[in-house]
Amino acid sequence: MPSPAEGAPLRITLLGGFRLAGADGSVRIPAGSERLLAYVALRPGPVARSDVAENLWPGASEARAHASLRSALTRLRGAGCCRALDTGPAELALADGVAVxxxxxxxxxxxxxxxxxxxxxxxxxxxxxxxxxxxxxxxxxxxxxxxxxxxxxxxxxxxxxxxxxxxxxxxxxxxxxxxxxxxxxxxxxxxxxxxxxxxxxxxxxxxxxxxxxxxxxxxxxxxxxxxxxxxxPALLGLVAGLRPDASRVDGHHAAVTWR
Structure with missing residues (x-):
């Protein structure tokens, strides 16, 4: 699949499955980078790098998790999608104009x-x-x-x-x-x-x-x-007037029997 054309709007689909698309159609990126983009796209604002690393690579040491995060960002740049994210020293966020x-x-x-x-x-x-x-x-x-x-x-x-x-x-x-x-x-x-x-x-x-x-x-x-x-009883009440075979009032509740 092609890399997104420079300056073309990007759109991330999360419902029904992950998809990254530009003006020329879907863009294929490595699975680790998909997870990275999805995690950031789920948040309305910037996300701390430490939070991303901890949740995407649970069980790994802090150093290894941050190394994996850097690798995912490198692979994202290699796929020509670096402009999907704003990357700061402590935070990551979707770039302006990326639709989700x-x-x-x-x-x-x-x-x-x-x-x-x-x-x-x-x-x-x-x-x-x-x-x-x-x-x-x-x-x-x-x-x-x-x-x-x-x-x-x-x-x-x-x-x-x-x-x-x-x-x-x-x-x-x-x-x-x-x-x-x-x-x-x-x-x-x-x-x-x-x-x-x-x-x-x-x-x-x-x-x-x-x-x-x-x-x-x-x-x-x-x-x-x-x-x-x-x-x-609330649902029975919706259809109580249609074709009840029998009904009775018991205390505060009406019971309806249907064939």
């Missing part, structure tokens, strides 16, 4: 959860590209402890964001996108009740009662088979 997909989608996810006016006003501009981005795992297949921690944090954030996005789409009467966003959350975590609730709400908002009931029954069966559990 995670940072963009993380900002979108947090905006969706905060419910800011800016995000609510931008729902019309959000589409399948953002749903697809929020559906992707962070650095899948990477087993480094730091990568696994970041991946789990992203998983929780994106699941909440997809559910919130489904609600925003329902409010904007974009029902197809609402179903897509909720379905993406269900695929990411099939046993997550709040994701199924978002999907059922999207179907009901569109007037598709049969789809809502089908989604509920599929989740109920999966939950029973996998965990021996039943849906919560």
């Amino acid at each position: 997909d995670l940072q963009e989608l993380r900002a979108l996810a947090r905006g969706l959860l905060d419910g800011t006016d800016a995000v609510r006003g931008a729902v019309e501009a959000i589409g399948t590209g953002e749903i697809d981005g929020l559906s992707r795992d962070l650095l899948p297949g990477w087993c480094d402890e730091w990568a696994l921690r970041e991946a789990e944090e992203w998983r929780q954030l994106r699941l909440h964001a997809l559910e919130a996005l489904a609600g925003h789409f329902v409010g904007a009467r974009r029902y197809g996108h609402a179903v897509s966003a909720a379905a993406a959350a269900v695929r990411a975590e099939p046993l997550r009740e709040s994701a199924h609730a978002a999907l059922i709400r999207a179907h009901l908002a569109e007037g598709n009662q049969s789809e809502a009931l089908r989604a509920f029954r599929a989740y109920r069966t999966l939950l029973r088979n996998e965990l021996g559990l039943s849906p919560t």
Whole structure:
């Protein structure tokens, strides 16, 4: 693969797998340098060299870890990608103008959860590209402890964001996108009740009662088979008016039985 053309913008992809790209397409760099770029790209600002060395080469002596860091930087320069990083004597940071997909989608996810006016006003501009981005795992297949921690944090954030996005789409009467966003959350975590609730709400908002009931029954069966559990009263309440075979009120809870 080619080295990035001088002055061409660089973009780092972390979702769905690591990729470094310039104007001419993907750029191949050594695995150690990939890990270095990924680690720095996960942070919003400068990172201490000591922190990078300690986390990328755990178990190595301090001297060896810093030697490995210098080697990774040298290999990065050899691949023609030295301008991806600003390297100081004590810190490393992404160079100005280097785009990172995670940072963009993380900002979108947090905006969706905060419910800011800016995000609510931008729902019309959000589409399948953002749903697809929020559906992707962070650095899948990477087993480094730091990568696994970041991946789990992203998983929780994106699941909440997809559910919130489904609600925003329902409010904007974009029902197809609402179903897509909720379905993406269900695929990411099939046993997550709040994701199924978002999907059922999207179907009901569109007037598709049969789809809502089908989604509920599929989740109920999966939950029973996998965990021996039943849906919560809150989820039962979403479909209680569709086709109950029997219902009773016991204290403060309503129980509904479905065939």
